[in-house]
Amino acid sequence: MKISFTLNKQEVTIDADPMKRLLDVLREDFDLLGAKEGCGEGECGACTVLLNGKPVTSCILNVVHAEGKEIETVEGISKTELGKLIIDCFDETNAVQCGFCFPGFFITSYHYLKTDGENDLDKIKEALAGNICRCTGYKKIFESVMLACQRKNGIEV
Amino acid sequence: MKFYKPTSLPNLFEIVRKIEGKKYYLAGGTDINVQIKNGMIKNEPMIFINHLNELRGISAVDDDIIIGALSSFKDLLESDLIKQHLPYLQTSLHAFASPLLQTMATLAGNLANGSPTADVAPLLLVLDAKLKLLSKSKMRVVSISEFYTGYKQFDMKNNEIIGAIIISKKAEKDYKTFHKKIGSRNSLTIAKIGLAGLKKIEEGVIKEIKLSAGSLNEYARRLPKLESYLTGREINKINFAEVEKILQHEITPISDLRSDKGYRYQVTVNLLKDFLIN
Numbered sequence: 001m002k003i004s005f006t007l008n009k010q011e012v013t014i015d016a017d018p019m020k021r022l023l024d025v026l027r028e029d030f031d032l033l034g035a036k037e038g039c040g041e042g043e044c045g046a047c048t049v050l051l052n053g054k055p056v057t058s059c060i061l062n063v064v065h066a067e068g069k070e071i072e073t074v075e076g077i078s079k080t081e082l083g084k085l086i087i088d089c090f091d092e093t094n095a096v097q098c099g100f101c102f103p104g105f106f107i108t109s110y111h112y113l114k115t116d117g118e119n120d121l122d123k124i125k126e127a128l129a130g131n132i133c134r135c136t137g138y139k140k141i142f143e144s145v146m147l148a149c150q151r152k153n154g155i156e157v
Numbered sequence: 158m159k160f161y162k163p164t165s166l167p168n169l170f171e172i173v174r175k176i177e178g179k180k181y182y183l184a185g186g187t188d189i190n191v192q193i194k195n196g197m198i199k200n201e202p203m204i205f206i207n208h209l210n211e212l213r214g215i216s217a218v219d220d221d222i223i224i225g226a227l228s229s230f231k232d233l234l235e236s237d238l239i240k241q242h243l244p245y246l247q248t249s250l251h252a253f254a255s256p257l258l259q260t261m262a263t264l265a266g267n268l269a270n271g272s273p274t275a276d277v278a279p280l281l282l283v284l285d286a287k288l289k290l291l292s293k294s295k296m297r298v299v300s301i302s303e304f305y306t307g308y309k310q311f312d313m314k315n316n317e318i319i320g321a322i323i324i325s326k327k328a329e330k331d332y333k334t335f336h337k338k339i340g341s342r343n344s345l346t347i348a349k350i351g352l353a354g355l356k357k358i359e360e361g362v363i364k365e366i367k368l369s370a371g372s373l374n375e376y377a378r379r380l381p382k383l384e385s386y387l388t389g390r391e392i393n394k395i396n397f398a399e400v401e402k403i404l405q406h407e408i409t410p411i412s413d414l415r416s417d418k419g420y421r422y423q424v425t426v427n428l429l430k431d432f433l434i435n
Contacts, residue, residue: 001160018160019203021190041191042258043345054231054260060190061261062183064162064205108257129345130255 005066007032008076018064023047025063026073034074034103038132045131048104049073055111057130074103077110081155086110089148090141097135104131109145114157119149159202166211170293172204173316182206182318184227185261187254188270212265212320215239223289224322226265230254233264242326245334249280249353252338255345265319268301271309271376278305278377279353280336282369284328291320298323305376332357332365335432339424341415348372349416350425354432363387363433373408373425380407387433395433401426 004013007030014029026032026049035058038046042060049058050072051065077083086109089095096102105128112127124145125138133141163169173180180202183189192198206212212227215236222242224233230250233239239247253276254262267277268288278301286301290313304312313319335354340346351371357364366387371377383403387395410421 001162018162018205019158019193040194042187043255045255045257048257051260055257056260057257060187062186062190062205064160064183065186065207065261067208127256130257 001064003063003067005068006070008072014063016063018062020063021059022049022061022063022066022071023058025066026058026071032073032075034078036100036103038100043130043132044101045104045108046101048107048131050077050107050111053111053114055108055130072107074106077107082113082152082157083110085151085155086113086144086148089144089151093140093144093147095136095140095144101131101133101135105133105141109148112145113148113152117149117152117157119146121146124149158200161202161204163204163206163209166209166291167293169204169206169209169318170316173318174293176202176204180204182269184263184266185229187258187262188266206318217242217326220326222324222326224264224324226319226321227263228265230259230262230264231256234259243284243324243329245329245332245336245355246280246284246324249336250277252336252343253277258345264322268304268322269311269319271305271311273308273374273376274348274351274372275377276338276348276351276371279351279369279371281322281324282377282379283353283355283367284324285367286328287323288319289321289323290317292317296320302379305378308375310376329355332367337428339428347415350421350428351377352425352428352432354429356432358392361392363390363392368429370408370425373410373421375409380404382407383429392433397426397430400429400433404429 001018002013002015023035026035035049036046037059038044040059042057047057047059048055052069086106108128108131124142161172163172183203183205184207213225215228215238216223217238234250267275281301287298288304290297299312306312332355337352338348339350340348353369355367366384368380368384386403410418412418
């Protein structure tokens with residue numbers, strides 16, 4: 001089935017099995033390797049992408065769900081000013097160890113900063129509740145997002 | 158796997174008419190894709206419905222709130238209408254899934270999956286929700302308490318789909334509310350116990366009470382015997398030994414990989430006591 005959608009601001013069309021997981025389409029057909037497969041059941045958040053601006057787990061999304069929609073991945077968002085700020089904050093607080101979960105945390109943090117952005121630990125915890133990290137613990141990850149909340153003034157979001 | 162993408166609701170019913178045997182409807186896909194991964198769904202026909210906008214939207218019609226079947230948990234959490242009329246339902250939804258899943262998971266999907274642990278079922282039961290069932294040429298409304306008839310069994314024909322969920326604007330008005338989900342974690346977990354309750358108390362007497370339980374029977378259901386026992390009683394004269402006795406006939410907790418039945422039973426008793434007294 002032919003499926004068209006916007007991928008990182010570019011119109012794309014793909015001829016694929018409509019049930020193919022969006023995660024596999026991104027990795028195999030578009031060579032976008034940022035989104036990772038962790039649990040494959042929507043629980044760990046390593047495969048998070050934005051669907052019409054909202055974070056979703058691409059491992060339990062079928063490519064047919066993307067038809068006519070806007071998909072953004074870590075590859076696209078990391079080029080934005082806000083994306084760069086988040087990367088700097090994670091870097092400064094040493095929040096990333098193995099890095100496997102980071103693209104997911106990055107996307108969810110980006111969405112939080114864009115839609116809310118209040119420097120409130122409880123709200124940040126709730127926003128990131130669908131992402132799991134098994135290396136460093138969450139304290140530094142939350143600190144990174146709080147730091148980004150403090151610094152985002154003046155950045156176009 | 159044969160895949161169908163209907164062009165409209167009438168087209169959907171045309172497709173459904175031609176399929177014999179088991180079929181699946183793909184809406185948000187948060188559960189179906191896990192079932193596919195685990196080999197529980199193999200070659201059954203798959204009908205995509207997530208794009209059918211006729212099944213979306215939350216609106217107020219007279220005294221009712223009509224929630225389109227494809228409304229996601231996120232849609233409900235963000236809806237001003239739900240906030241205004243059904244705040245108990247809205248705040249309770251925070252305990253269900255993660256924000257990432259809430260965006261895709263649909264209300265009707267949670268019900269139609271038929272799992273005894275379905276998170277929204279206990280809430281919709283005490284809210285006396287009704288389901289609008291659609292077929293090619295017919296529409297009928299069934300109360301959610303009559304919708305479930307057994308383990309993954311529904312009062313729904315092969316050619317019917319859930320079109321909308323209907324809840325009265327007054328469903329939770331002036332009630333004291335109670336909702337508790339017990340799982341291994343606060344959220345993103347399968348419920349070991351799901352309880353919901355509404356009560357009206359006047360001068361220490363229970364004027365009206367609605368109680369429902371999920372994960373404690375073959376399907377989520379109300380607790381009518383306990384409700385009728387409690388109605389009209391003074392709160393500080395409730396005989397809890399009697400309550401426990403009635404409960405033993407109304408819930409049938411099982412032991413499984415998530416929990417054992419003794420734990421499920423005792424926690425249910427404790428939580429209900431807490432709701433009755435406070």
